[in-house]
Amino acid sequence: MENQLSKPDIVFVAKLAGVSAATVSRVINHPDQVRPGTRRKVELAIEKSGYIRNRAASAMHGKRSATIGVIIPTLANTIFAEVIQAFNETVSAQGYTLLLASHGYDLEVEYKLARKLLEHRVDALVLVGLDHHSGVFRLIGEQPVPCLAIWNHAVDAAMPCIGVDNREAGRIAAEHLIALGHQDVALIFPETIENDRARDRMMAALDAFRASGAEIGTGRQIRVPYSVAQAKSACISILNRPDRPSALLCCNDVIAQGAVYAAARLGIRVPAELSIIGIGDFVGSAQMEPALTSVRIPAQSIGISAGQEILRVIETGEHAAIRSSRIDLELVMRGSTGISQQLRQG
């Protein structure tokens, strides 16, 4: 207590307890190695002095920093919140803390953030998706830090990944609409440059329609950012046209929710007059009226699996041997899709 102004350090605690700094360190890191009596003395001194150990100093000994770096495109919409929450719960149960950064869908920024997180000597690095700056690939090749991509899975991926196959997601969504008889479908997607998830979904959807004999022209491919507001207004203008499509395939549920609201605003009955399908099954999609049909991406499962795998790799030190895994998608049929009028009439 003599030294109140500057933060108490380990040697201050040691003096207070009448032991050496080494013993205090052992009480914190290997409590079983110190006699119960001494331990209690030290614990009391820690309590009394308000000592908080300095992880920066411990991290210098090759000890774990107990942080995991996570870089996501954005926190601003629900897309990644759920997976990050599940991941965080998993790893924080083992004492790890998240260093979180977001790049706003700019992979150049992502690279800079990755460097920054490595400066903090994170024990692992988690990225979203498989599209990355070449510098990122160089970094994770050079640095002895386990690195995992989440959200996506691809067999030919350049790095370990835990997530879903976005091509499959696009295909499932498209085939559902095809099965319902929709021939004239509009695709509502964000910019696909630097966004492999959106790109894969779109390509697969286009392929599926082509295979079914229904080519989707560029006039039916609408670009819109991940924003309910912008999706809604974009959909309003599409749906206002006399030749409006019979169904909307949306890159994710944020866009699809906007589409549902657009239809409601225009008084277009869903699904009787218009079918809408999303991808993701985000929170809220199941509760909407009409409830949104979507290709479910199990964010919880991805977050938990990723967390467990990261923990395993950190604890065992098998940095090179991160196991990828593919999480299954599932079509969740709800009220926003139905048989096309064309089919019904035919």
Next chain:
Amino acid sequence: MENQLSKPDIVFVAKLAGVSAATVSRVINHPDQVRPGTRRKVELAIEKSGYIRNRAASAMHGKRSATIGVIIPTLANTIFAEVIQAFNETVSAQGYTLLLASHGYDLEVEYKLARKLLEHRVDALVLVGLDHHSGVFRLIGEQPVPCLAIWNHAVDAAMPCIGVDNREAGRIAAEHLIALGHQDVALIFPETIENDRARDRMMAALDAFRASGAEIGTGRQIRVPYSVAQAKSACISILNRPDRPSALLCCNDVIAQGAVYAAARLGIRVPAELSIIGIGDFVGSAQMEPALTSVRIPAQSIGISAGQEILRVIETGEHAAIRSSRIDLELVMRGSTGISQQLRQG
């Protein structure tokens, strides 16, 4: 390059560049202090060796760790995502990274997380709300770390805070319904223990109704967690009763969105037969059909103000002098509220 296995350190880079470690350090931290020629040599060596500076080591010199600890209740719904995103953008522009943790509305957990973040020697600590474990108050009293509460503001707060006055939020919402002639209103709120925001809103709403002569009985006070799904089903059962209220005042927009869907499901016309008001004006509320009337909490403004204030305090070292500020609320009238039938008939 000789030393490829272990991470290159500053002295390895120094040797490679033919200078001392001190010079390398200066190139990184005070580039203007070193001659352009030497600087280029060093930068080349850094590039060649793939050196990444170790912040843990720098943090030991009382240098900033360049991290800011943030503890929120949850990431799982939109509530805090927006404010954190704005805060993050503000501080990351100055090179700071977020250490993010979530406590799931358990203040005991929040205390443990606060300790953990302090172990990492964050340059500042940001919490949500003004209700905290006594240990948290002790910590921020003892530790020389600037600490700020966001989301709430109260003049008599025990710590600096930047946010809105939740009593005012509750009052504004209530008075809007009162002005529309609603006498029989149900309050849909989460558990208010350990949640000062919900508590303040509810108390103020109850007071406002009482002042207007309309006492709200306990039978009209419904408990429901922050979940669209649970709010929807709770509202369905309330609205199914023959004596259903003429308006719902929801603690936040997550609950209010559930309420709107519940009305839609039951075919109750909003706002003709039922008014619904939320608090927060979260993303999506403006786009719903009917669009949600809400008391706008400007998450962006809060995040940005908080970020700027934290930066100011860190850079100037005036840890004790964090300035609180109150961010204004605003009633956003949209389609989900209207004149009560009682009033219309009367």
Next chain:
DNA sequence: AATATGGTTGCAAATGTTTTCATAAAAAAA
């Protein structure tokens, strides 16, 4: 009673960086 055994503890080295201080080099002034 002397010796071996095994668990506790302290000493000191090591970790990677920043910074102060002194020195060397360059630039400016004489």
Next chain:
DNA sequence: TTTTTTTATGAAAACATTTGCAACCATATT
């Protein structure tokens, strides 16, 4: 050219901790 001033660089101490090694002490064994 010499001296003075300024600027650039290096050597070494400091930061807070962990850990290998050695010393110690108490207990168990002979």
